Amino acid sequence: MLMKATVSGTEVRTGGITLHNLQKRYGSAVAVDDVSLSVSPGEFISLLGPSGSGKTTTLMMIAGFEMPDSGQVLLDDKDITRLPPHRRELGVIFQNYALFPHMTVAENVAYPLRMRRMAKAEIETRVRRILDQVHLGALASRYPHQMSGGQQQRVAIARALVFDPPVLLLDEPLGALDKKLREHLRNEIKTLHKEVGKTMIYVTHDQDEALAMSDRVAVMHEGRIRQVSAPKDVYRWPADLFVAGFVGEVxxxxxxxxxxxxxxxxxxxxxxxxxxxxxxxxxxxxxxxxxxxxxxxxxxxxxxxxxxxxxxxxxxxxxxxxxxxxxxxxxxxxxxxxxxxxxxxxxxxxxxxxxxxxxxxx
Amino acid sequence: MAGTMSSIATDGRRTSSLVSSSAQPTRWAWLLLPGSIFLVVLFVVPLTGLLLLAFGMPNWTLANFSRIGDTPVYLTVMRNTLEISLTVTALAFVLSYPIAYALTNAGTALRTVLLIGVVLPYFTSTLVRTFAWIVLLGRNGVVNQFLLEIGWASQPVTMLYNRFGVILGMTHIVMPMMILPMYTVMSSIDPKLMRAARANGASPLAAFLTIFLPLSLPGLIAGVLLVFIYCLGFYITPALMGGLSDVMITMAISSQILEQLNWSFGAALSVVLLVAVLTTLWVGSRFFPIEQLLGFSDGKAGSNRGRRQMGAQLLLRIGSTANALDRWFPSMGGRTVPILASFLAVLLLLPVGIVVYLSFSASSYFVFPLPGYSLRNYEAFLFDALWVRATFTSIRIALMAVCMAIALGAMLAFGLSRGAMPGRGALVALLLSPIIMPTVIVAVATYFLLARFGLQGTEFGLALGHAVHAIPYVVVIVVANLRDLNPSYERAARSLGAGSWATFRTIVAPLVMPALIVAAFFAFLASFDDVVYVLFLGIGKITTLPMRMWEGIRQDISPTIAAVATLQMLFATTVIVVGTLLRRKKTT
Structure with a gap:
């Protein structure tokens, strides 16, 4: 359905994210406390935790919207801790999608390419191609508020993928939707991950989502990562009482x-x-x-x-x-x-x- | 007029969130009747009368208008009005944008400072703020004393009674009016959109140009529109601060009506002003639903995409160019805007601050800095029979106006929120026009009507005029509150066995009461601060507090006025604080 990732044997895969001892305080409150994490290229990892656990702050530090007080963010061994967000080349899908309300679907998707000053013809080709891939080719001239929640998500995905970033950051994209739609879109994201093979870092407070979609789950609580394991192991072998109680009934x-x-x-x-x-x-x-x-x-x-x-x-x-x-x-x-x-x-x-x-x- | 208003009316119907637009009037709609009749009799009828008078009824003629066209003096007046209004609007726009922007994006501390800088002057009466400028800019004013002191001037600089003074004073007075609609729209922009732009490769400057600016456009248009209309009909400040060569149309109107007693010609000038205002509104309504800028609807402005599209495309191109610059200038903006905004906010507060300071002077002249502190100016106010009598007159009239405005305004608000009826949009337009129309025109028109019934120069007549002016404020405040009042509370009460009257008494009334109190305060303030209505409807027989200040400012600028001005500001501040507290209490 979406882009084909060409993973040949010799190609060096990009999109690894490494966090070294990230620390972020707001006044006296510690939002993120000594978080270290290594995400390999092409991996789907979830940051799972209740609200206030520091998962969104961690994601925002990867995206560059929050500056850590100490620690490092590496993208493929390149230190990007101090790089402003628009130079990071990371795709971000926001909660409620943050589609620009004054632009059409096509203009929204063209936006990252225009900001990269790509040639007009090239922009048009790319936008048309990706919109066809997410089955929105016919709706290119609509405005976001004229679309359903599912269609909006696909616009957001198209906009985040059109400039071909190695990593996709997703900030509770399914947060505000009803249960049926969530399950449907969850599968869509999972399929997308399989097809494009990009690294995905997915923030959620919903344990079902995290367990169903991820290669690994990082459970966060009070600013710290309590456990990083495959979904099965998090469920079966919780590292502490918090993880045991937060993931599933116990x-x-x-x-x-x-x-x-x-x-x-x-x-x-x-x-x-x-x-x-x-x-x-x-x-x-x-x-x-x-x-x-x-x-x-x-x-x-x-x-x-x-x-x-x-x-x-x-x-x-x-x-x-x-x-x-x-x-x-x-x-x-x-x-x-x-x-x-x-x-x-x-x-x-x-x-x-x-x-x-x-x-x-x- | 009907043409203009109908475009507002359609928007009104489209955006009314509580009412499904059914054609059948419901029972609630009956509440609209008394207020509508009141406004028709005291607003529509007088304006129609003004129109007829201008055309010489019953002997129809265009003589008055051709006289305006033939007399160079009036052409100059119109050019002045246009020049001054355009300059002030442009200046206010440039100075207001950074404040509104900082207000939206700043941290809590800076935001509080800025809000005080905007809101306090906004609720200080125009007369008091004009007085402040006269004290500052006069020949022996604070600024001149300062300039002479530090040796930048060898003799006093003329800053008052010329174009410079008028423009400075007017700009200061209209800035809050420009900032508030800008701020309202800017603060409704989802900050995540800016982050999304950054994540998609836009530099801070490019994100501002391509996302924030186009989305804040409705607020900018609303602010410019409001301010320009207000400038066209501005009377107090130009009359007090302008020179002989800076006569604006409102001053010409008042001179024709009050001094020359040439009513029909004064009416014709008023019609010219009215046409200018309506034209502006009409042009503006093509870009922006007018009633939205008065807080009347929360609908999304989106009917004119095509027209706005071109502007957005241009900004997108500029934005992507700016993005290229980002490689060369990695950090632009940053702290500049907050610092600039704080500086401007201090300038906004400064004039009124200096008046407060000078009111505690021990000298009977304005000397800066003060030779010593004393309360002599306050004593002069409190022990002067004329000042005290004027205060009581003001209070009496304001109370009368408040009673009328609250009773009628509350009924209108309920009717509008809960009732469905055909022509609702037209009614909304009618309701809001008294605050959009220049006060001078409404006052002149009302004067002609009251004169027919011998009510000119009576306190009751004046209160009627003030009530017309206050009703829109009451309606806007109460409607906003009713929108928050979830109908499910009432349904819950009904399901628990309360009848409709009991539901109203136990649920609706207590929940709406804070809004009514706030509305009453604002209605009181609107009447208490007014000069223009008193000038026309009082015909020299009624001396309210602002009227006495007005006369005082024109004759001798005594420091007693500073004390009165300070007390008025204190009252306005109390109103704001009480209003905020009541609103906060409701939400907790």
Missing amino acids: NLIPIMLKSGTVHGPAGEILPAPSWQDVDRDATLCVRPEHLHLEVSAGSSDGIQGRISGMTFVGDATIFEFRSEAGLQLLSKVLNVSAKRMPEVGDPCVASWAANDATILTE
Whole structure:
């Protein structure tokens, strides 16, 4: 659908971004605190975090709209920290797209080329080509406010790609749209990434988006990067309590690590992976879909309690479990037919496979 | 007139956000009736009368107009008016743009300083600010004393009662009027657009030329339009600061009506002014929906793309050229604009500041710097029976005007926001015209009408005139507030069992009350500061506070006036502060 990237074997790929110890303060508040990150050419990386986590500030420092107090931004080993934004040659797609309201679609897309003082004929060819590629050739003379949200996004993409930057920065481009459209456009961006092969740095607060689109996810909190891993690993092996709680639903169980065994709040022995042999308090993370509720009170390791509630969510049912010590846990069970479901009030044991749990010591 | 207004009217209908344009009048529309009748009787009828009088009714003739065309004096007057208005508008534009720009883009601290510099003079009466300039520029004025002191002049420089003085004074007075619409439009420009331009390779200068400037154009046009119209009909400052060779059309009108008692000729001159204003409005309305500049709609100006397109293309070309320059001059602009803007804002505040300072003088002359501080000027004001009586007269008239303006204006605002009716746009145009029309014309026209009923020279008659002038302000303020008033509050109240009256009493009235109070203050201020209506409608029988100041300025410029001016400014400042606080309270 979009530009074909010609990736031959010998070509040196460009578009690597490296951040070295970036620091940014506003008064006494630290917005970005010692952020280092290396993005390889062609990679799709998400900066994921709640509002105020510093993800947008980080992106704006890459784009050149914010000046870091210390640290460096490198583009393919070239220091661009002090370069003004218009000389960075990075494509930026803004939240709500920031299409120029007084220019037509064609003029919007031609803008970066005009600013580079390209020849008129060359501009026309390029604009026509990219608009055809995003299927907007027929709407070239429309104004942005006459277009739908999806069409606007494609104009924004065309405008950011027309001057062929090696890196695309996306600042919550799907933030203000409704759910259906978001999912559709999410796929469009993903397809685009596959086709043009450009480095993409994508800022979002939506964990589903980050997990679905990225090669790697950098989870940010309070100005710091807490974890950088592939989506699967971020979900499966959260590095700390914040990441565990922010990415997906999680059951956090206070535990005590004692000479080879893991003890729950009531002293019961719980299934858990092995750990370095230190006695201490810790937290055990178990995803709801990994937590099983056994109605027959067996002898297996686990927490004794009762089912205190259930919610039907379509493809699955969420069971609320309450232990004898008062601990609340969630269990997600897929609604597979012919499977007998427990009822509210049933006594049961909550357990999980040892390898599905993660021990976090903080 | 109908032609001009209809173009505004269509915009009014298009941009009314709350009302779906159904042809059937709803019950709310009845609220429009009393105010409309009031404005028709006291605004449309007098203006029509003025027109008829100018054409010599009942003996139709063009004699008055041919006399204007044949008399070199009046041609000079018209040339003066045009020259001065154009110069002042151009000067005000050049000086206002940096302030408006800095106001939009500066940090909080600078913005606060600039806002004070713009808003405080805006709400200080024209008379007080003119007085300030006379004190500054006079033969023994502050500037001359300063120049002689530092030896830049060996004898006093004539800066007053000539073209220089008029242009300086008028420019200072109209600048806030230019800045505010510019600022309104500029601050609605999404700052992300500038970032998008930068990300797409535009240098700061190129981004400004290709994005910010074209998008701020509606505000620039609105400001220029408002100021030019205001200059055409400006009376107070030219009359007080101009020389004999700088007679403007308003002064000719007032001299014909008040001194020569040649009503029909005065009416003809007024018609000429009226035509000039309407022509300007008509030309302007081709580029900009007029009612938007008065804060009446939040619609996007976008009907004249084709015409604006050419300008934008040109700017785009200049912008891309500027981008090439960026390679050679990497840092341009930067701190220059904020520094320039702060300097200009200080200049805006300076004249009024000096009046406040001089009001505490211990001397009975204006000496700069002060020989000593005292409150003698304030005592002179408070213990002078004439000053005190004038103050009470002003308050009485203002209160009468406020009552009328609030009652009628609030009903009109509700009717406009909630009611649907055919011809709504025409009504909006009618409502707003009293503040766009030159006060001199309206005052002259009203004078003819009141004279028929023997109401000239009565306080009630004057209050009627002031009410016509204040109603638009009330409507604009209350409509803006009603737009924020989400109808779902009322629906919620209804669903909870409140009847329509109970809903109004418990939900709408408390939520609208702050706006009504603010509107009342502004209506009061509009009446309290007025000179022009008093000159024509008071026929020398009514002496309000500004009237007494006016006479004082023309005869002897005593420092007592500085004290009165300071008190008026204090009052205006209180109004602004109370207004801001009430608005803030509502939002928290």
